[in-house]
Amino acid sequence: xxxxxxxxxxxxxxxxxGMFGGRFVAETLMPLILAVEQAYDAACKDPSFxxxxxxxxxxxxxxxxxxxxxxxLTEHFGGAKIYFKRDELNHTGSxxxxxxxxxxxxxxxxxxxxxxxxxxxxxxxxATATVCALFDLPCVVYMGATDIERQQPNVFRMRLLGxxxxxxxxxxxxxxxxxxEALRDWVANVESTFYIIGTAAGPHPYxxxxxxxxxxxxxxxxxxxxxxxxxxxxxxxxxxxxGSNAIGLFHPFLDDPTVQMYGVEAAGHGIETGEHAxxxxxxxxxxxxxxxxxxxxxxxGQIIDAHSISAGLDYPGIxxxxxxxxxxxxxxxxxxxDAEALEAFQLCSRMEGIIPALEPSHALAYVxxxxxxxxxxxxxxxxxxxxxxxxxxxxxEALGTKI
Amino acid sequence: MxxxxxxxxxxxRFAALKAAGRGGLVTFLTAGDPDxxxxxxILLGLPEAGADLIELGMPxxxxxxxxxxxxxxxxxxxxxxxxxxxxxxxxxSFRAQDEETPIVLMGYYNPIYSYGVEKFLxxxxxxxxxxxxxxxxxPEEDGELCxxxxxxxLNFIRLATPTTDDERLPTVxxxxxxxxxxxxxxxxxxxxxxxxxxxxxxxxxLRRHTDLPIAVGFGIKTxxxxxxxxxxxxxxxxxxxxxxxxxxDLDKNGRPSAGLVDAIHNMVRELSNGLRA
Numbered sequence: 001x002x003x004x005x006x007x008x009x010x011x012x013x014x015x016x017x018g019m020f021g022g023r024f025v026a027e028t029l030m031p032l033i034l035a036v037e038q039a040y041d042a043a044c045k046d047p048s049f050x051x052x053x054x055x056x057x058x059x060x061x062x063x064x065x066x067x068x069x070x071x072x073l074t075e076h077f078g079g080a081k082i083y084f085k086r087d088e089l090n091h092t093g094s095x096x097x098x099x100x101x102x103x104x105x106x107x108x109x110x111x112x113x114x115x116x117x118x119x120x121x122x123x124x125x126x127a128t129a130t131v132c133a134l135f136d137l138p139c140v141v142y143m144g145a146t147d148i149e150r151q152q153p154n155v156f157r158m159r160l161l162g163x164x165x166x167x168x169x170x171x172x173x174x175x176x177x178x179x180x181e182a183l184r185d186w187v188a189n190v191e192s193t194f195y196i197i198g199t200a201a202g203p204h205p206y207x208x209x210x211x212x213x214x215x216x217x218x219x220x221x222x223x224x225x226x227x228x229x230x231x232x233x234x235x236x237x238x239x240x241x242x243g244s245n246a247i248g249l250f251h252p253f254l255d256d257p258t259v260q261m262y263g264v265e266a267a268g269h270g271i272e273t274g275e276h277a278x279x280x281x282x283x284x285x286x287x288x289x290x291x292x293x294x295x296x297x298x299x300x301g302q303i304i305d306a307h308s309i310s311a312g313l314d315y316p317g318i319x320x321x322x323x324x325x326x327x328x329x330x331x332x333x334x335x336x337x338d339a340e341a342l343e344a345f346q347l348c349s350r351m352e353g354i355i356p357a358l359e360p361s362h363a364l365a366y367v368x369x370x371x372x373x374x375x376x377x378x379x380x381x382x383x384x385x386x387x388x389x390x391x392x393x394x395x396x397e398a399l400g401t402k403i
Numbered sequence: 404m405x406x407x408x409x410x411x412x413x414x415x416r417f418a419a420l421k422a423a424g425r426g427g428l429v430t431f432l433t434a435g436d437p438d439x440x441x442x443x444x445i446l447l448g449l450p451e452a453g454a455d456l457i458e459l460g461m462p463x464x465x466x467x468x469x470x471x472x473x474x475x476x477x478x479x480x481x482x483x484x485x486x487x488x489x490x491x492x493x494x495x496s497f498r499a500q501d502e503e504t505p506i507v508l509m510g511y512y513n514p515i516y517s518y519g520v521e522k523f524l525x526x527x528x529x530x531x532x533x534x535x536x537x538x539x540x541x542p543e544e545d546g547e548l549c550x551x552x553x554x555x556x557l558n559f560i561r562l563a564t565p566t567t568d569d570e571r572l573p574t575v576x577x578x579x580x581x582x583x584x585x586x587x588x589x590x591x592x593x594x595x596x597x598x599x600x601x602x603x604x605x606x607x608x609l610r611r612h613t614d615l616p617i618a619v620g621f622g623i624k625t626x627x628x629x630x631x632x633x634x635x636x637x638x639x640x641x642x643x644x645x646x647x648x649x650x651x652d653l654d655k656n657g658r659p660s661a662g663l664v665d666a667i668h669n670m671v672r673e674l675s676n677g678l679r680a
Binding site: 014022023024025026027028029030031032170171176177180183184187188189190191286287288289290292295297299300301302303 | 462463464465466467468470471474478481486487511512513514515516517518538539540541542543544561562563564565566567568571575586589590591594595
């Protein structure tokens with residue numbers, strides 16, 4: 001691997017992060033992908049775009065989100081000082097609004113009149129339905145039938161917000177199939193429709209664009225940590241499905257060599273069982289959904305279903321920049337099982353009065369494994385990227401409780 | 404043309420069609436659907452039934468550009484044990500009895516990438532494959548497979564679509580060889596069908612940019628449309644309608660009836676009849 005002076009310059013013009021990324025889409029979509037790239041580049045150069053986005057993030061989404069010192073958990077583990085970046089306090093309950101707000105402003109600049117999205121846990125679907133309501137644009141959200149079953153509260157929220165939720169039964173009825181179906185819709189409606197992709201994956205420019213919209217997380221963390229501790233954090237921890245909250249937290253720190261980073265993949269029932277969603281730990285490079293990245297696949301290149309208790313991490317791929325950061329060794333990718341996440345979920349609820357989503361519960365599970373062995377002056381910042389209200393039914397079932 | 408030497412079967416077949424004064428029928432089926440043995444019988448009888456060129460779908464778990472009929476056919480084939488090795492074995496067995504009918508493999512990049520590009524090109528060429536259509540490899544990714552395929556002597560057939568405007572067409576056509584596959588509708592396979600007038604206009608537009616033969620597909624289901632389209636283009640592609648005929652034949656355990664092979668051949672015969680009137 002080439003030794004880079006900076007880890008923050010990617011992707012190149014072709015949308016590649018090293019060998020990862022790219023634009024692997026059907027010709028029907030290609031002119032549109034190029035148009036999105038052009039419009040996004042123009043928006044980046046136009047200060048009024050960022051100003052409008054900042055205004056909505058502040059006054060509508062509620063940014064900046066606080067950086068909170070988790071005192072009781074810190075004492076409980078007895079080692080490193082644990083901070084939560086409170087992105088679960090954003091409007092709609094997760095970091096997803098950072099990205100959907102950015103993309104819908106772009107869609108408006110491109111005069112698109114219809115929005116589509118895919119969703120797994122429903123957080124991205126809710127965040128998309130929300131901005132569509134705000135800007136009065138029709139919204140169609142594709143969601144796997146399996147996920148609809150386990151994320152009923154979010155399905156109802158999307159419908160309340162005026163979105164049409166389309167159940168996807170093709171394949172295995174989870175996030176990857178929802179993304180296939182959204183791409184099929186897009187191919188059929190290229191002229192009117194903008195596809196708001198929810199994670200830092202898909203064809204170029206999406207991975208870079210979503211990362212940039214989510215980088216508000218890391219940029220705020222940097223300032224807030226300097227204010228709170230007078231220095232940068234020692235470790236950053238975030239969960240990874242496609243990896244948008246993680247790349248948003250990590251990216252602004254990639255060139256700070258003292259900051260270690262840990263992306264926590266979902267190990268499901270355990271990597272060794274084969275039933276997991278850890279693309280980096282248990283997969284190999286391939287091409288799906290517009291980009292080359294690590295994928296869960298069999299010997300014939302057929303995509304294998306992911307498994308995680310968390311619908312938001314239940315994806316057989318990962319954003320291409322994470323694949324590159326994995327191979328370059330800049331970020332450490334680890335994993336946490338369903339059981340470990342469930343335990344962290346309950347611990348956090350009882351000790352901090354914060355019910356975390358199952359997704360960041362994976363990040364917290366990793367923190368719980370390492371914090372106790374780290375020195376007391378070691379600063380960990382974990383992204384609390386979503387709240388757990390949506391997960392109470394899943395958790396109740398896992399714990400054998402009827403509600 | 405690119406000037407790259409290839410098997411020549413595709414060029415020869417289109418030249419023969421031109422000499423005969425008729426358009427061609429391209430049939431699409433997914434390799435190994437509904438099972439390897441049944442499919443092999445279907446495949447071997449296609450030329451006799453009237454298929455002028457054969458597109459063989461390489462099964463993929465996530466066919467993003469395909470409608471429900473072809474998605475289902477891919478899953479049926481995979482469930483019956485299809486993989487790249489068996490797809491190539493089908494081509495070899497076809498070539499053992501037919502030296503002239505071109506075979507084009509169509510599908511998505513990941514199974515090829517997973518197999519290994521170099522090994523795939525060598526094995527495909529030696530099995531008797533003439534061309535490739537890989538839906539998720541636009542010209543922007545030509546270095547991946549298109550250029551190596553041309554160098555290996557395989558045609559790389561590109562899709563042009565209604566969104567491929569005059570400005571973009573030269574980019575799309577640059578490394579295209581064999582023929583151009585015009586996708587006549589915005590959308591996935593087997594859903595909408597195109598208006599004849601629009602197709603005519605699009606084919607004329609393409610002809611201003613290329614001398615390659617033009618095949619038109621997506622949404623063509625009947626013998627009548629096959630003949631109509633092939634009167635302006637050089638060939639019509641029928642896929643979803645044939646694949647759906649397989650789906651309709653299967654019993655609740657997914658097993659084909661004894662008459663399926665003949666039924667598909669009869670269907671292809673009927674589709675091609677209008678071209679030979």
